[in-house]
Structures are given as C-alpha cells and as structure tokens.
Amino acid sequence: MLSPQAEILILAAIVAVACGLPGVFLVLRRMSLMSDAISHSILLGIVLAFFIIRDVSSPFLIIGAALVGVLTVILTELLKKTGKMKEDASIGLVFPALFSIGVILISKFAGNVHIDSDAVLLGEIGLAPFNRLLINGIDLGPVSWWIMGSVLLLNLIFIIVFYKELKLATFDSALAVSLGFSPAIIHYALMALVSITAVGAFDSVGSILVVALIIAPPSAAFLLTSRLHSMIYVSALIGIISSVSGFYLARIFDASIAGSMAMMSGIFFLAALLFAPGSGLIAKLITHRNRRYEFALSMLAVHLLAHEGTRKETEENTFTNSLIHMRWPKRFAEKVISKSVKEGLIVDDGKLLRLTDFGRSTARKVMTL
Amino acid sequence: MGEGRLSLLPRAKMIEILYNIISDYTLRNVILGSAIVGIIAGSLGCFAVLRRQSLLGDAISHAALPGIALAFLLTLSKSPLILLLGAAAAGFIGTLLVLLFTHTTKTKEDAALGIILSVFFGFGIFLLTIIQKLPTSNKAGLETFLFGNASTLLQSDVRLMSLFALMIFIVLLFFWKNFKIIVFDYSFAKSIGLPVKTINIILTALLVFAIAIGLQTVGVVLMSAMVIAPAVAARQWTNSLSVMVLLAALFGAFSGISGALISSLVQKMPTGPTIVLVISAIVLFSLALAPNRGILWDMYRKKKNRKKIRLDNTLLNLFRLSKSHNDPYHAHDLKSLMAIDPTGVREAAIELEQNGLVKRAGSRWGLTKQGIEKARSLAQGGVF
Numbered sequence: 006m007l008s009p010q011a012e013i014l015i016l017a018a019i020v021a022v023a024c025g026l027p028g029v030f031l032v033l034r035r036m037s038l039m040s041d042a043i044s045h046s047i048l049l050g051i052v053l054a055f056f057i058i059r060d061v062s063s064p065f066l067i068i069g070a071a072l073v074g075v076l077t078v079i080l081t082e083l084l085k086k087t088g089k090m091k092e093d094a095s096i097g098l099v100f101p102a103l104f105s106i107g108v109i110l111i112s113k114f115a116g117n118v119h120i121d122s123d124a125v126l127l128g129e130i131g132l133a134p135f136n137r138l139l140i141n142g143i144d145l146g147p148v149s150w151w152i153m154g155s156v157l158l159l160n161l162i163f164i165i166v167f168y169k170e171l172k173l174a175t176f177d178s179a180l181a182v183s184l185g186f187s188p189a190i191i192h193y194a195l196m197a198l199v200s201i202t203a204v205g206a207f208d209s210v211g212s213i214l215v216v217a218l219i220i221a222p223p224s225a226a227f228l229l230t231s232r233l234h235s236m237i238y239v240s241a242l243i244g245i246i247s248s249v250s251g252f253y254l255a256r257i258f259d260a261s262i263a264g265s266m267a268m269m270s271g272i273f274f275l276a277a278l279l280f281a282p283g284s285g286l287i288a289k290l291i292t293h294r295n296r297r298y299e300f301a302l303s304m305l306a307v308h309l310l311a312h313e314g315t316r317k318e319t320e321e322n323t324f325t326n327s328l329i330h331m332r333w334p335k336r337f338a339e340k341v342i343s344k345s346v347k348e349g350l351i352v353d354d355g356k357l358l359r360l361t362d363f364g365r366s367t368a369r370k371v372m373t374l
Numbered sequence: 375m376g377e378g379r380l381s382l383l384p385r386a387k388m389i390e391i392l393y394n395i396i397s398d399y400t401l402r403n404v405i406l407g408s409a410i411v412g413i414i415a416g417s418l419g420c421f422a423v424l425r426r427q428s429l430l431g432d433a434i435s436h437a438a439l440p441g442i443a444l445a446f447l448l449t450l451s452k453s454p455l456i457l458l459l460g461a462a463a464a465g466f467i468g469t470l471l472v473l474l475f476t477h478t479t480k481t482k483e484d485a486a487l488g489i490i491l492s493v494f495f496g497f498g499i500f501l502l503t504i505i506q507k508l509p510t511s512n513k514a515g516l517e518t519f520l521f522g523n524a525s526t527l528l529q530s531d532v533r534l535m536s537l538f539a540l541m542i543f544i545v546l547l548f549f550w551k552n553f554k555i556i557v558f559d560y561s562f563a564k565s566i567g568l569p570v571k572t573i574n575i576i577l578t579a580l581l582v583f584a585i586a587i588g589l590q591t592v593g594v595v596l597m598s599a600m601v602i603a604p605a606v607a608a609r610q611w612t613n614s615l616s617v618m619v620l621l622a623a624l625f626g627a628f629s630g631i632s633g634a635l636i637s638s639l640v641q642k643m644p645t646g647p648t649i650v651l652v653i654s655a656i657v658l659f660s661l662a663l664a665p666n667r668g669i670l671w672d673m674y675r676k677k678k679n680r681k682k683i684r685l686d687n688t689l690l691n692l693f694r695l696s697k698s699h700n701d702p703y704h705a706h707d708l709k710s711l712m713a714i715d716p717t718g719v720r721e722a723a724i725e726l727e728q729n730g731l732v733k734r735a736g737s738r739w740g741l742t743k744q745g746i747e748k749a750r751s752l753a754q755g756g757v758f
Contacts, residue, residue, distance in 0.1 A: 267496025
C-alpha cells in the first residue's frame with residue numbers, strides 16, 4: 006500500500022503529463038490561450054452536468070463539461086467571424102461570461118453542488134487519496150488516478166494515432182487541405198481533448214492552474230528542442246519535474262500544492278529561457294560577447310598592419326591611439342590587447358604594439374575576406 | 375435576472391431601496407467604487423482592445439495577485455494604498471516579462487501571456503495559502519481579491535480609488551493625441567519622431583493601474599472582462615476614438631453600478647460575476663443591434679444588396695435578350711432568363727413589374743420604356 010503522499014505525487018505526475026500532451030500542440034498552433042478560456046468555461050459545464058446527472062464522479066459529467074469547452078471554442082470563433090472584433094477580444098468576452106454564470110450558479114446552489122469557489126481556483130489534489138475506487142471491496146487506489154489515467158491514455162492514443170495529421174495540420178495546414186483532409190476536424194478534436202483534460206484535471210489543480218501545466222512545460226520544451234517528438238518527451242519530463250518539485254515545495258511551506266506546481270512550471274520555463282543551449286538568453290549573451298571581441302581583435306591587427314613600417318608607426322601603434330582611433334572604452338581596449346597578446350597576435354613591449362607573424366597573417370586574412 | 379426582479383418590486387419598496395442607496399454608507403461606497411472601476415477600466419480598455427492587447431489585461435490582473443499577497447506579507451498591513459501598489463507593481467513586472475519572453479526568444483505572445491497569468495496566479499495562491507496560516511489577526515479578506523466583493527469597499531478605499539482614477543484621467547488627457555497616433559498608426563508615430571517606447575510604457579502603466587484599482591471590486595479572475603467588454607460594446611456604436619472611450623466608460627459604469635447593486639441586494643450573488651454578466655448582456659445587445667455595425671443591420675443590408683443585384687441582373691438580362699431581336703420591347707419567356715441565372719427570376723420579374731420596369735404579356739415578359747432607360751444606364755454605369 007502506498008502512502009497518501011506517494012499517491013498524490015503519482016497523481017500530480019499523471020496530471021502534468023496529461024496536460025502537457027495537448028499543450029504541445031496548443032503552443033505550436035499559437036492557441037495557448039484557448040486553454041485558459043476552456044478551463045474557465047468548463048466550470049459552467051461541470052455545474053450544469055451535475056444538475057442533470059447528480060453524480061460528481063460520473064464519466065458523463067466529464068463529457069458534458071467537455072462539451073461546454075468545445076462550445077466555448079465555437080462561440081469564440083463565431084464572434085471572431087462577425088468581423089466586429091479580433092480573436093483576442095472574442096476569447097476575452099466568451100469565457101468570463103460562461104465562467105461568471107458558473108460561479109453564480111455555484112454560490113446560489115452551493116448546498117446542492119459539491120463544489121465551492123475555492124475549490125474552483127485551487128483544486129483539491131490533497132484530498133485525492135480519500136476518494137478511493139472500491140470494486141467488490143478491493144481498493145484500487147484513488148478515483149482520480151483512474152480518471153486522470155484514462156485522460157492520459159486517451160491523449161496518448163489520440164496523439165499516437167493521429168501523429169502525422171496533427172503534425173501536418175500544425176505546421177502546414179494549407180498542405181493538409183490540399184492532401185484532402187480537414188485541419189478543422191483535427192482542430193476541434195484537439196479542442197475536445199483539451200476540454201476533457203481540463204475537466205479531468207479540474208478536481209486536482211483547479212481551473213486556472215491547469216493552464217500553467219498545459220502551457221508552461223511545452224513552452225519550455227519548445228525553447229529546448231526543435232523536433233516535435235522530442236518536444237513531447239521533454240515537455241512531459243518538465244511536467245513531471247514541476248509537479249514533483251511543486252509538491253515538495255508546498256509541503257515545506259505548508260501551502261497550496263496546485264499553486265506551487267504552477268509556480269515550479271514557471272520556474273522551469275524561466276530556466277529554459279535562460280540556460281537553453283544555443284538559444285537561451287545566457288548562451289546568446291556569451292555568443293554576442295565573443296563576437297564582439299573576435300571583431301575587435303581582428304580590427305586591432307588590421308590597424309597595426311596598416312601602420313606597420315610607416316613613419317607614423319610610433320604614433321599610431323600604441324595603446325593610447327587604439328583607444329582614440331577605435332573609440333573603445335579604456336577597459337575594453339585593455340582586454341582586447343591582453344587577449345591579442347594571449348592569442349599570440351601581438352607583442353606589447355610597453356611602448357609599441359607589434360604584430361607577430363601570426364598576427365600579420367590573421368590581419369591579411371581579414372583584409373582579403 | 376436580478377434586474378427583472380428589481381423592477382417587479384412594489385413601488386414603496388423601490389423608493390425604500392432608492393432611499394437606502396442614497397443614505398446607506400455601504401451602498402454609497404459600492405456604487406461609487408464600482409462606477410469608478412467601470413469608468414476607468416472601460417476607457418483604458420479601448421486602447422487595449424484597439425491595439426489587439428485584450429488578453430494582456432487578463433495577464434495583468436492575474437499577475438497582480440502575488441503582488442497583493444507579497445505587499446501584505448512584507449508590511450502585514452491591509453492598507454488599500456499598499457495593496458494597490460503591490461498589485462500594480464506585480465502587474466507591471468508581469469507585462470515586462472511577457473515582453474522579455476516574446477522579444478528575446480521564439481516564445482509566442484499567446485504562450486507568454488498564458489504562462490504569466492497562470493504562473494503568477496499560482497504564486498499568488500501559494501502565498502495566500504501561507505498567509506491563511508499566519509498567526510496574525512488581520513489576515514482575513516485577501517480572498518475577496520479573487521472574485522471581488524464590492525460590499526467590502528470602505529470610504530477610504532473609494533477615496534483612494536477616485537484619487538488614482540483622477541490621476542489616470544489627467545495623464546490620459548495629457549497624452550491623448552500621442553496615444554491616439556500610437557493606436558492607429560504606430561509606424562507613422564515612429565516616423566514623426568514621437569518617443570513611441572515611452573508612450574507605450576505610459577499607456578501600459580495606465581492600464582496596469584486601471585486594473586489594479588478594480589481588483590477589490592471585480593476580482594483578479596474576471597477583471598479582464600471589465601477591460602475588454604465595454605470597449606467592444608462601445609466600438610459598435612461609433613467610429614470615433616473619443617466617443618468610443620466615453621461610451622465604454624458609460625457602459626463600464628452602468629454595468630459596475632448595476633452589477634454591484636444586484637449583488638448587494640440579492641442573496642449570494644458574487645459581485646464580479648454579476649458585473650460581468652451585465653456587461654456581457656450589453657455587448658450582446660450592441661453586437662446585434664447597433665446601427666451600421668450591428669449584426670442585424672449587416673444582415674438587413676446584405677439582404678437588400680442581394681435583392682438589388684438580382685433585380686438589376688434580371689433587368690439587364692432582359693435588355694440583352696431583346697437586343698438580339700432588334701426590338702427593345704421584345705418579350706421573352708422567363709425560361710430563357712432562367713437559362714442565364716436560375717435563382718429568383720420569377721420573384722424579381724414580379725417586383726420589376728410592380729416598379730413599372732417590366733410588362734407581362736401572357737407568359738412572356740418585356741421591358742417598358744422606363745425599364746429600357748434604367749437598363750441602359752445600368753449598362754453604361756459599367757456595373758456589369
């Protein structure tokens with residue numbers, strides 16, 4: 006038997022991976038914010054479905070709520086198609102309205118619906134181990150495992166089966182159309198998947214933090230790799246790390262688990278942004294610096310070569326003159342000269358900067374380029 | 375729905391409510407506060423919506439939550455000024471991070487906004503749960519920032535909000551022309567040497583403050599609707615920026631006041647969602663019915679155009695057919711017209727007859743003198 010903590014950890018990892026799978030395609034298709042809209046409006050779906058089905062754990066509840074998610078997408082597109090507003094405004098109009106109706110219904114009928122507005126925002130992943138699936142008296146683990154496990158499986162199957170179609174519709178929808186299948190179908194299927202995932206994860210992490218798990222790990226993966234399949238793996242991995250580290254962070258501070266999971270996913274995104282090899286900010290900064298020095302070293306060599314052996318040599322080929330002529334700041338000039346000496350381009354005898362043979366050939370090479 | 379209930383109340387009750395509104399301390403604050411929120415968010419929202427930055431408001435309002443929580447944690451005070459400054463600072467940092475993400479890496483704007491709003495919100499929730507467990511006594515009340523609660527507004531809150539609102543308006547008026555140019559023609563603004571970056575920053579800062587002063591009333595979750603909806607509704611009624619801003623302010627104030635009133639008069643109606651429903655209704659109404667830009671208007675215009683084109687087409691076709699007979703009055707069977715274009719020929723012919731442009735003879739239809747003149751002018755007009 007696993008401890009409740011281990012059960013929560015496993016659930017958190019399942020939720021993170023399940024969210025990241027459709028998230029990869031949302032991020033690539035530049036529709037990340039649709040997840041924000043969907044995750045809000047499914048609240049209305051959950052409340053309405055509950056009024057009809059009267060059973061919180063029914064799979065029909067998930068389907069009913071997911072339908073409202075798809076409805077959100079359709080409404081958003083309808084509003085956009087009127088031509089009266091841009092897409093961002095249409096998203097920003099639809100989901101607050103649906104969400105508001107949901108919140109009002111909950112607070113009006115709070116006694117009947119077993120959801121309160123705190124749970125809406127926070128989720129109750131900490132309570133997951135108390136709601137167990139019992140079949141013939143056999144304990145099969147928390148119900149949420151099975152719900153989120155099924156969602157994860159569904160997402161996996163969809164992505165494996167329709168991998169090619171998804172890839173094509175995402176990267177070249179015009180080609181997809183000309184090859185004879187409709188990107189619109191893939192689009193709505195993906196939206197339905199996001200809705201189902203959001204409804205499933207809603208219990209655990211609440212409506213807004215779902216968005217973090219859907220967008221942040223795939224965005225981090227997007228910075229780390231440029232291949233679709235490795236983006237999926239990396240995103241799943243970052244999702245798992247975020248949820249596990251988030252869980253422990255929450256335990257240390259005795260704070261909201263869902264909140265810290267979202268926080269950690271943001272921190273890992275920031276880490277990818279800073280440290281991604283090649284495209285990360287720090288890597289870019291280093292390349293930029295190196296290029297600047299490389300250029301300065303060549304310029305110094307060319308300058309020295311141009312005046313070498315001329316009457317002005319004693320005047321031109323000095324440290325002070327390189328400051329004036331190159332318009333370099335003093336510290337930068339010092340660094341350039343010491344680097345040049347180190348690389349064997351020049352010799353600094355205290356009065357004059359003299360090119361070495363290597364320096365001369367480097368300068369000539371630069372000039373012939 | 376609450377509105378309907380209100381109007382059904384007996385007259386005496388109405389007067390009582392009106393009297394309460396004027397004399398009741400809480401209600402007065404609620405009305406003033408939510409009116410200010412609506413006016414400020416509505417007018418600043420116009421710029422956000424026109425600049426296609428609608429969802430930046432969503433990111434800013436969510437990002438403000440950890441600012442509020444941190445401001446409280448650091449000072450252990452619930453002074454509205456401190457919380458407001460915390461909210462604005464965090465909202466501004468969130469905006470800057472969105473810019474950093476999109477300008478320095480291949481992260482797209484939608485993902486950047488989504489990350490900022492959800493991660494900052496998560497951080498805010500993290501801090502709020504920590505605050506809940508603090509042993510201090512005055513920790514309660516920060517949760518109202520989630521969904522907003524206009525009835526928690528104190529006179530000091532309202533005073534602070536009006537002060538900030540006034541400052542926002544002064545800056546808005548002062549930079550009005552600059553903002554206008556930036557909204558409608560960014561590259562032109564740049565080319566005439568305006569400091570576009572600075573103007574951008576000022577405009578964004580105003581939006582951040584506009585959102586920050588609304589958080590206590592509407593809540594971080596739904597504040598974005600107060601930014602977007604009034605502007606979209608106002609856009610329907612006018613093509614002028616100044617009228618749009620005024621209208622948006624009006625819609626914002628109306629939805630703010632009525633939403634807040636309903637929520638304080640009807641049991642268990644949270645303020646933020648109620649306000650959002652009112653403004654959403656205004657948007658729907660404006661989208662459907664506004665003259666010129668309304669959807670119904672569009673449909674009417676489309677139908678009218680289609681009918682005119684069909685009439686003109688039928689007339690011209692008759693004219694062309696008769697030309698081949700060297701007799702402009704030569705009558706034709708409708709079937710020959712249908713051979714050219716089958717849709718709605720009979721209806722068009724009947725309508726043309728009513729207008730005196732076409733005359734029926736048995737089953738054949740021919741042009742009248744008027745009809746020939748009209749057809750000729752249509753043909754010369756180069757319409758077809």
